[in-house]
Amino acid sequence: xxxxxxxxxxxxxxxxxxxxxxxxxxxxxxxxxxxxxxxxxxxxxxxxxxxxxxxxxxxxxxxxxxxxxxxxxxxxxxxxxxxxxxxxxxxxxxxxxxxxxxxxxxxxxxxxxxxxxxxxxxxxxxxxxxxxxxxxxxxxxxxxxxxxxxxxxxxxxxxxxxxxxxxxxxxxxxxxxxxxxxxxxxxxxxxxxxxxxxxxxxxxxxxxxxxxxxxxxxxxxxxxxxxxxxxxxxxxxxxxxxxxxxxxxxxxxxxxxxxxxxxxxxxxxxxxxxxxxxxxxxxxxxxxxxxxxxxxxxxxxxxxx
Numbered sequence: 001x002x003x004x005x006x007x008x009x010x011x012x013x014x015x016x017x018x019x020x021x022x023x024x025x026x027x028x029x030x031x032x033x034x035x036x037x038x039x040x041x042x043x044x045x046x047x048x049x050x051x052x053x054x055x056x057x058x059x060x061x062x063x064x065x066x067x068x069x070x071x072x073x074x075x076x077x078x079x080x081x082x083x084x085x086x087x088x089x090x091x092x093x094x095x096x097x098x099x100x101x102x103x104x105x106x107x108x109x110x111x112x113x114x115x116x117x118x119x120x121x122x123x124x125x126x127x128x129x130x131x132x133x134x135x136x137x138x139x140x141x142x143x144x145x146x147x148x149x150x151x152x153x154x155x156x157x158x159x160x161x162x163x164x165x166x167x168x169x170x171x172x173x174x175x176x177x178x179x180x181x182x183x184x185x186x187x188x189x190x191x192x193x194x195x196x197x198x199x200x201x202x203x204x205x206x207x208x209x210x211x212x213x214x215x216x217x218x219x220x221x222x223x224x225x226x227x228x229x230x231x232x233x234x235x236x237x238x239x240x241x242x243x244x245x246x247x248x249x250x251x252x253x254x255x256x257x258x259x260x261x262x263x264x265x266x267x268x269x270x271x272x273x274x275x276x277x278x279x280x281x282x283x284x285x286x287x288x289x290x291x292x293x294x295x296x297x298x299x300x301x302x303x304x305x
Contacts, residue, residue: 007169010095012088014174014271026083032279033076039286040065056119056134061289063143064112064243068282071105074098075175075278082174095176100151100158102175106277107150107205109247114208115142116240117215124237125222153201154178160194174274212244239288246284250277 015022047053047062078098082088090098122133157178167186171177182194219237253273 007166008092009089009169010092010176011170012082012090012174012176013170013172014274015082015088022083026080029076029080029083032283033072033080036068036072036076036279036282040068040282043286043289044069054136056136056139057116057123059136059139060112060116060119060143063147064109064116065286067105067108067112067147068285071102071108072278072282074101074105075275079174079275090176095171095181096158096162098176099161099178099181100154102278103157103178104151104154106251107154107201108147109281110205110208111146111150112143113240113244113247114212114215115139115146117212117244118142120237120240121215121219124219149204153204157194157197157201160197164190164194174271209248216241242288243281243285247277247281250280 043065044062047058075098078090078094119134119139122130126133161178161181164182164185165187166181166184168184171180171184173180179198182191182198185191216237254277
């Protein structure tokens with residue numbers, strides 16, 4: 001069929017200038033991945049084993065950490081292998097799967113942060129209705145809906161990309177990126193639908209971001225006149241805000257690098273900008289919640305002692 005790509009392998013050229021330091025990079029990357037696994041698994045296991053933590057806020061945190069493990073698994077094992085390999089390649093199907101995993105992970109993070117923001121809004125602004133609105137059953141429904149939505153959106157984008165005939169197998173990144181694959185299309189006219197769906201996807205994520213901001217505006221307004229609510233905000237909302245700011249900053253730098261980085265940044269800085277969203281949030285989030293949320297901190301100290 002004419003609309004099926006004949007390319008079977010992609011060449012990843014992001015590591016070309018770092019080949020002399022690959023063993024150092026391998027050691028640092030392996031250490032980073034181990035920290036991500038240990039930190040996120042510690043929070044997940046702590047929440048699952050302690051029935052006192054089976055509350056909406058902690059359930060959402062558990063799902064948040066699970067999503068981090070899902071996303072980083074789509075990058076780190078392959079990247080570690082590339083650091084030890086003389087040739088950095090990935091199969092066509094493997095590339096599309098990596099795109100699906102990495103970007104559904106990023107969308108899933110934003111979606112879970114939206115549910116977390118709504119949870120804090122109900123807890124502080126509508127406390128009498130909290131247990132009815134944020135029941136375990138409703139939490140599971142919200143999590144399933146908000147996580148499956150970015151997964152399905154990304155699946156649509158990937159399926160549209162898979163129909164394109166490509167004229168180059170070279171990707172100047174450390175991992176596969178849907179937008180770059182689309183730019184490799186032999187016939188740009190065929191990518192119009194890809195661009196339309198991509199902008200719709202971005203609009204949906206922007207809407208989620210607006211919803212999160214709206215939720216916290218109401219929370220802050222409610223907390224201004226109440227000492228008790230201010231204490232609750234500092235204890236439970238600050239970690240969410242730190243996670244949100246970290247996530248948005250890493251995505252912003254990745255977007256800037258994707259559009260303009262190749263013109264102004266050396267390769268090693270481009271590489272760092274590319275993988276920020278796969279390193280910083282998965283490392284920082286469990287540490288932020290582990291130190292800030294008293295119940296999590298207490299349970300972790302008990303399990304590690």
